[in-house]
Amino acid sequence: MNNFEAKALQDQEEQRQLHGPQETFFETEAQQDALSRKSPEILHEELKQEIANGLGRTGLYVESVSGISETLLKDAENITGSEGEEIAQRIENLQERSRGALEKYRAAVAVVMLAASSYAQAESVPNQSGRQVALKPAEVVSILPSENVNKIDSEKAPQSTETIAYKEVHLIENSHKEILPKQNVERSDSSTSDLSERFSARELGRIQHISESKNYEHLFLYKQGRNGQLELVTESKGGEDSGSIDMEVVLRAAKKTKGEIYFCHTHPVEGLTDFGLSKETIKKIQSGEKFSILQPLSVGDLLTYSTAYSELEKNGLNGGRFKECVVDGEGVWEFSFQKGSSISEKFQRYNDDFNRTFFESRDKDSAMRFFATVGSGNEEALSEKEKQEWRQFNAQHPEIGRSIEEYTTIVKSFYSEDLTDVFPQENIRAMEDWAGRHGLSLRYMPFPKSITGHKQI
């Protein structure tokens, strides 16, 4: 020990004698560790910022390369003959590759956003069951551009971005096959004919037109007629963001048919917090409007559906005959509880508890406001106290809570600043896969092109 060290030790001992042992607020190392961490909100914000920075930087990078290429391409026009053509071809290839690099980067970021939480768990729980939890967001694969997934095994896959993206995709893709085989998932492929079977051409044209041209929620109630097609029972023209149809009318209609009952509704475009499908909406997004969240079904829809299901069952009618549909300018989302699934009871309990917790303690207006806010996934609009209440409530229903949380995560991942196509096939499949795994049946049925191509707005 040298003099300095000896002096330091002596000072320390003197301090100890003067002040006693240093008191610590933290009793254990784990507590100290926990308190030294950043809050989840801060971490979330940091990550959002990192993602935004990455997307911004890569976008600018490609823009810059693209700008130079454009100039070169113009210059190449002055070079005559095959040499000029060859140069132009090289520039075009380069353009294509830079756009491809950006696409792959974005696809990989989507994978990271959805999948990486699982990697953290996978590392700590390396066994099979841990992996199952860990690789939960298998639908990541579905939201990726299919051409990227198809290229996974391509020998041409170069290093760097592509390789990393492919590795991640491959990992999830394989796990998806091993652990989460396709189960009870109804596909929407070529389902146009399903809509035509359900509705007359005239009615289809009418609801499509209404869904694109109204700024408030419009409700339709149908019952299945003898020829199998749906007959309009009643419709509520609303005039506000949210309309309603009396449950007694639903029950009467259910008693009059042994077939299916369809409760269809649009979502208001202007008051959009939960629905972003119609062309009008996409136009709005393209014009620079921002939306907090885009989702084809809201929690409110699930709650409405389970209420009607429950009421039918209580009246001795088969709740499974009840279908809820959301109509947008492009097609119809149809959803219901899957036959024989246990989710119906769980949803009913969730719904009953929801009513008890949030409706019985509030006046009607306040309860409806709360319902509309959480129902549309716009939790940010809640007060701190309400946020706390809502989190506690969901923690008491972990299975439903997780299911809704996963759903929201998937749908939020569709959102991007340069959104041009909200629901390509990949996204629709991700939604349907989610529903299939949670005992819900969800199908997207696009309107026939003959309608969407000739609509009058």
Place this chain on the structure above:
Amino acid sequence: MTDMFSAQNIQKDKEVKSKILQQLYQGFQQEMKQLEEEQQKILLDMIKLKKTHE
């Protein structure tokens, strides 16, 4: 529903995500640098061709 995850997992989750994001950006950068080099080559080839034609 962050309540469902422990703080430790959230922290770890963020670290892993940040790390992968960083790697992805580096990969993207490398790829773009290659493209920039190719762009330079195209430019040089064009200059040569123009001179030849002149």
